[in-house]
Amino acid sequence: MYNIANPGVSRxxxxxxxxxMAALAACGQPAQAKAVPVAPVAKKIPKTITQLGRxxxxxxxxxxxxxxxxxxxxxxxxxxxxxxxxTAENTYYDAMMGDTDALRTKLFEExxxxxxxxxxxxxxxxxxxxxxxxxxxxxxxxIFARTPRDGGAEEILxxxxxLAEGKAFFRIGGAQHAPDHKHYAxxxxxxxxxxxxxxxxDLATGQVLPDPVTDGHGGFTFSPDSQYLFWVWRAENxxxxxxxxxxxxxxxxxxxxVYEEKDIGKFIGVGTTSSGAYIMIFVGDQETSEVxxxxxxxxxxxxxxxAPRQVGEIYQPEHFxxxxxxxxxxxxxxxxxxxxxxxxxxxxxxxxxxxxxQPGRYIEGLxxxxxxxxxxxxxxxxxxxxxRERVSGAEKVxxxxxxxxTLSAGSGYEFDTTTLRYTYxxxxxxxxxxxxxxxxxxxxxxxxxxxxxxxxxxxxxxxxFSVRAADGADVPVTVVRLAAAPxxxxxxVLLYGYxxxxxxxxxxxxxRRLSLVDRGWMWVIAHVRGGAERGRDWFEQGRxxxxxxxxxxxIAVAEDLVAxxxxxxxxxxxxxxxxxxxxxxxxxxxxxxxxxxxxxxxVPFVDVMNTMSDIDLPLTPGExxxxxxxxxxxxxxxxxxxxxxxxxxxxxxxxPILASGGLSDPRVTYWExxxxxxxxxxxxxxxxxxxxxxxxxxxxSGGGGRFDRLKDDARDFAFAMKALGMAEAGGAFPG
Numbered sequence: 001m002y003n004i005a006n007p008g009v010s011r012x013x014x015x016x017x018x019x020x021m022a023a024l025a026a027c028g029q030p031a032q033a034k035a036v037p038v039a040p041v042a043k044k045i046p047k048t049i050t051q052l053g054r055x056x057x058x059x060x061x062x063x064x065x066x067x068x069x070x071x072x073x074x075x076x077x078x079x080x081x082x083x084x085x086x087t088a089e090n091t092y093y094d095a096m097m098g099d100t101d102a103l104r105t106k107l108f109e110e111x112x113x114x115x116x117x118x119x120x121x122x123x124x125x126x127x128x129x130x131x132x133x134x135x136x137x138x139x140x141x142x143i144f145a146r147t148p149r150d151g152g153a154e155e156i157l158x159x160x161x162x163l164a165e166g167k168a169f170f171r172i173g174g175a176q177h178a179p180d181h182k183h184y185a186x187x188x189x190x191x192x193x194x195x196x197x198x199x200x201x202d203l204a205t206g207q208v209l210p211d212p213v214t215d216g217h218g219g220f221t222f223s224p225d226s227q228y229l230f231w232v233w234r235a236e237n238x239x240x241x242x243x244x245x246x247x248x249x250x251x252x253x254x255x256x257x258v259y260e261e262k263d264i265g266k267f268i269g270v271g272t273t274s275s276g277a278y279i280m281i282f283v284g285d286q287e288t289s290e291v292x293x294x295x296x297x298x299x300x301x302x303x304x305x306x307a308p309r310q311v312g313e314i315y316q317p318e319h320f321x322x323x324x325x326x327x328x329x330x331x332x333x334x335x336x337x338x339x340x341x342x343x344x345x346x347x348x349x350x351x352x353x354x355x356x357x358q359p360g361r362y363i364e365g366l367x368x369x370x371x372x373x374x375x376x377x378x379x380x381x382x383x384x385x386x387x388r389e390r391v392s393g394a395e396k397v398x399x400x401x402x403x404x405x406t407l408s409a410g411s412g413y414e415f416d417t418t419t420l421r422y423t424y425x426x427x428x429x430x431x432x433x434x435x436x437x438x439x440x441x442x443x444x445x446x447x448x449x450x451x452x453x454x455x456x457x458x459x460x461x462x463x464x465f466s467v468r469a470a471d472g473a474d475v476p477v478t479v480v481r482l483a484a485a486p487x488x489x490x491x492x493v494l495l496y497g498y499x500x501x502x503x504x505x506x507x508x509x510x511x512r513r514l515s516l517v518d519r520g521w522m523w524v525i526a527h528v529r530g531g532a533e534r535g536r537d538w539f540e541q542g543r544x545x546x547x548x549x550x551x552x553x554x555i556a557v558a559e560d561l562v563a564x565x566x567x568x569x570x571x572x573x574x575x576x577x578x579x580x581x582x583x584x585x586x587x588x589x590x591x592x593x594x595x596x597x598x599x600x601x602x603v604p605f606v607d608v609m610n611t612m613s614d615i616d617l618p619l620t621p622g623e624x625x626x627x628x629x630x631x632x633x634x635x636x637x638x639x640x641x642x643x644x645x646x647x648x649x650x651x652x653x654x655x656p657i658l659a660s661g662g663l664s665d666p667r668v669t670y671w672e673x674x675x676x677x678x679x680x681x682x683x684x685x686x687x688x689x690x691x692x693x694x695x696x697x698x699x700x701s702g703g704g705g706r707f708d709r710l711k712d713d714a715r716d717f718a719f720a721m722k723a724l725g726m727a728e729a730g731g732a733f734p735g
Contacts, residue, residue, distance in 0.1 A: 036734045037095035039689065040088040042678035043081075051613060052634050056647065058610065060678045064671040069236065072193035075663050075696060086663070086674065089692040096689055099730030100718040107515050107714035112707050114451050114511035122433045122446045124421070125149050126413035129181060131157075140164065140705030144175050144184075157184045157203065164704070168697040169664070171704035173218050177203075179276070180226035183248050187218050192664035192699025194218065194238070198231055200248060211251030219269045222248070224276040224296035230258065232270060238618030238666045240268045243281055245300070259292060259303055265621035272296070273319040274368040274411040280317075286501060286543070286625045289314045293346075306346045317346070320368035321390050326351060327366045327375075333357035335535045338366065338375070362535035367411040372438045374420060376409055378504070381464075381476040381533045383407045385422060387438050398436060398443075402426045404464040404478050406506035425449070425509040427480040427523075428457040451511055459483060460517065464507070467526075467553075467560040473541070475553045476527040476534065478507045479566070480517055489568040492597075492724050493522045495558055499530030499550040500579035501626060502539035512713050516720070519728075522566055528553035528583065544628050545639050551586035558595055570597045570655075573720040577602035578668055578700070581659075585645025585676070588654060598656040598723025600716045603668040603700055606659075606676045608644040609637075611669075618666050646672075649680050654687035656723040656733060658716065661692075664699040689733050691719070 044059040065071050065079045097104075120134030129146040136143060141160030147153065157177070164170035173187035173196055184203055187196040198213035198220055213220075217234040226248065233242040243259040246252075259281050261268050269282045279294040281303055288311050292303035306317055306324075314336075315328035324341045330351070338355035341347075355363075355375075364383070365376035373388040385398045385407055400407070409422035418439040425431035430449035437443070461483040466474040485491055494516055498505050505525050513523045527533040530542025530550040542550045554574070561567050574596050576583045581604020588599055605611070612627050614620055628636030641647055657680070659673035677692040693715065695702065702709045718729055725732035 037092055039092050039681055040085065041681070042085055042674075044682075049610075049613075051630065052632075052637050054634075054637060054641075056609065056641070058675075060675040061610075063674050063678070064669070068669065068671075069238075072238070072664055072666055073191060073195060075191075078663070086670070086692075086694045086696070089674070089677065090694060090696075093691045093693045096691055096733060097715075097718065097722070100722055103721070103729055104711075104714040104718045107717050108707075108710050110453075110515050111512050111710045111713060113453050114455075114514065115707075116450045116452055119450070122421075123147060124413055126177075127181065131177060131413070133175075135706055136161070140707065141170065142172060142706070144186075146177075155203075158186055158201065163188070169699075169704045171701075174220060176220075176222065178222045178226040178248065179224055182226065183222075185220060185222065185229060187216060187220065189218075189699075189704070192662055192697070192701075192704065194666050194699060195234060198229075200229065202249075209249060211253075213246075213252075219271075221271050221279070223279060223299040224272060225299060228299050230270045230279060232268060237616055239264065239622070243268060243270050256300075258294075263621075264615075265624060267622050273317075275319045275370075275415050277319050282316075283309070284314065285622050287312050287314065288625070289316070291315065291317055293317075307348050316366065317341075318366050318368045318373075319343075320373055325354065325366065325368065325373065327363060329536065334537050334540070335359055335361055336363040338363065360535060362532060364532070365409070367409070368415070369411065369418070369420070369438070370416040371418065372420070374409065374411075374438075376407065378532065378535065381527065382507075385409055385420075387420065389438075396441070398422070400424065402429065402462070404462050404507040405429070406508045421446075427462045427478060427507050427509060428460045430455060430509050430511075449509065455511075455514075461485075462507075467557050469549070469556045470552045471549070473529065473549070473553070474534075475529075475557055477557055477560075478525040478527070479522055480513065480524075481522040481566075482517060482520065485520065485522065487565045489562070489565040489571075491520055491522050491567050491571070492720075492726075493524055493558075493561055493567040493572045494575055494720060495524045495526060495554070495561070495572050496575045496580075497526040497528050497550075497554050497583050498576060498580040499528035499542050499553070499583050501530075502532040502536065504531045504533045512710065516717055519721075522561075524557070524561065524566075526554050526557040528557075530579075530583075543626050545635070547627070547639075548586070548590075548643055550583055551590050551643070554583060554587050555591050555595070558591070562595075569595050571724060572596050573598040573600065573723055575600040575602075575716065575720070576604070579605050581605055581668070581673075582608065582645065586643055588657065589643075589645055589648045589650070593653060596655055598720060599658070600719060601657065601659045601673065601676075602712070602716065603661050603665060604645075604659055604673055604676065605668050606645040607672045609640050609647055611672065612640060617669070646676050646679060649676075649683045651684055652687065654680065654684050654690075656689055656691070656719070658691045658693065658719040660694070660712070660715075662695045662698045662700060662702065664697075667700040670694055689735065 045062045047058045047061045049056050071078050117137040121132050123130035123132040130149050131146045139161045141164050144158040145154050145156045160172050169192045171189045175186040177184050184201045187198045196216040196218040198216045200209045215234050217232040217240040220231040228245050230245050232240045235241040244255040245258045246254045266283050281292040283290040290309035291306040317324045317326050326339045329336050337357040339351040340354045341350045362378040367374045371390045375386050388395045405426040420436045432445050433447040435444045463479040469475050528550045532539045558572050581601040584599045584601040585606040630637035661670045661673040663670050677690050681690050702712045722729035
């Protein structure tokens with residue numbers, strides 16, 4: 001375990017800055033011994049916060065730059081002492097992980113070589129063209145192109161590589177062509193802070209039109225007649241607040257306000273129905289939604305309210321067969337049902353059951369084609385696609401064979417087609433893009449994910465089972481391991497989890513994890529409550545005042561893996577990102593000592609109380625339905641305070657922890673992992689080491705290039721190996 005031997009010297013080293021750290025760390029060391037890096041100690045500036053008659057202390061609040069909104073747009077304005085602290089932490093991270101440099105390079109190259117260097121999507125047909133996205137060998141940014149529908153010369157619509165040259169960060173978000181194929185729109189983020197510029201390109205001339213959208217939230221859509229661009233405006237606090245319409249060839253002076261959301265807790269978006277008959281404005285949060293419609297035949301008309309929002313009710317309309325088909329949880333349909341309504345009468349009184357609620361069958365998506373209605377649903381923690389024929393009403397399920405897999409589907413560009421394109425994959429089976437004829441049942445595999453270094457599914461074993469949680473709930477578990485791996489307790493385990501927002505951790509194929517599995521690790525996914533693997537109620541049982549279920553589920557899975565001799569206590573490294581980083585934080589403060597050998601917390605949401613009490617942060621009001629509102633609800637305050645990782649750190653021998661963040665991250669701001677590491681290092685000096693790695697040029701998802709994320713994966717995997725003292729990672733941490 002790493003121990004800060006002399007806090008006074010450590011503090012002085014931080015105040016002197018990173019340039020003096022190495023020299024001071026070596027003072028007093030025997031000449032023949034390797035110097036042990038000394039961690040920086042963040043200064044303390046006591047701050048008392050009183051809220052709902054309750055008081056808490058926060059000595060590291062100074063790490064949050066008062067001008068954080070400006071920092072998101074221009075990191076160079078970061079306060080000098082904060083920059084010095086983050087730099088010192090990065091220097092300490094480099095020193096502690098220095099003997100893994102070769103390993104990280106090796107892991108990165110392994111993972112990179114498992115991806116085709118010139119990969120391309122299967123072209124998606126739309127009228128006279130087929131559209132695709134591809135990468136050129138050795139290039140980090142995507143190329144968007146099209147060909148004649150039946151084949152022919154490629155036309156490049158957008159090449160991100162020259163646009164990214166000379167930029168520390170560059171990412172293309174949404175990109176789409178106008179329905180008449182004459183214009184192309186795309187969103188660009190050049191800082192990682194998700195402040196998007198939206199450009200429109202004239203495809204006849206190749207000219208990018210002047211006066212792009214400069215304050216976009218990222219979402220946009222062309223009107224079905226191709227004459228207008230509807231786009232989502234980003235408020236100064238980073239929230240989507242308004243929807244504007246402008247002529248496709250227009251500019252800011254032509255913008256017309258279409259919709260403004262007054263509730264700061266609601267997110268908004270814009271799109272179209274699969275049929276292209278309506279423009280749709282979506283409003284909502286995790287538990288409440290509302291939709292406004294605009295006829296495609298009259299795109300400049302005012303939006304019409306479909307049905308007024310009701311707290312706790314979600315609905316999503318789709319246009320099909322001359323009616324509205326509505327996916328909703330109305331009237332207690334926890335796992336959702338489908339209702340119908342006339343086009344001219346969308347009030348709730350006109351809604352009628354079409355596919356009634358079936359507990360345990362969670363309907364996740366609904367798409368319409370001219371003669372088929374498709375739904376994606378989940379039963380027994382596994383997805384399935386169900387197709388309904390318009391005239392006969394006959395339904396059929398696309399059957400799958402493996403015990404653990406994932407499916408994804410969508411409506412594509414064309415409405416009048418019998419082809420459904422979906423993707424199938426499992427932890428051992430590379431992704432397959434499949435075109436399924438909904439009329440005949442014929443299926444054609446259009447693409448199988450290529451692994452240039454080779455992949456033998458028989459080499460691996462995929463298992464799916466359930467673990468009994470502390471309160472009796474059955475928690476699904478997915479295991480990927482070498483088929484020849486013995487179950488004798490010797491294997492190291494990477495235990496991954498998320499468990500928030502009703503987002504399921506899918507049993508997908510991921511070539512990145514093979515770098516660990518091929519080294520004898522078991523990659524295990526704990527499908528904890530807070531996700532939707534077992535339906536909507538699985539989500540409900542892991543949010544608000546039931547959030548601790550996510551933590552206890554994860555711990556129960558770890559203990560079961562030990563009991564079944566998949567591994568041993570201390571041979572498990574927990575991993576989660578973002579809200580999954582909160583999962584790691586909750587497990588860190590509540591797991592029995594010695595069960596875990598380390599934790600990787602990527603962009604971790606660990607300062608829950610302060611973040612949910614800061615109404616100025618982009619996501620806070622919209623996430624009160626997920627976590628509770630501690631500004632107004634005493635019970636929510638007390639419950640959050642009982643599990644918020646930052647507020648519950650104790651003097652315990654926590655194992656090694658790696659927390660990472662991005663300076664430009666608007667979702668989980670950089671100060672959350674920074675404050676967490678500062679406090680755990682102060683309160684639990686006998687544990688660790690506790691490392692902080694802040695990317696000073698990116699945001700929530702890491703770098704903007706194709707393979708940038710792999711560098712983060714290599715970092716995380718190397719840390720996991722070092723936390724368990726593996727020789728390839730240079731053995732255990734010093735100290």
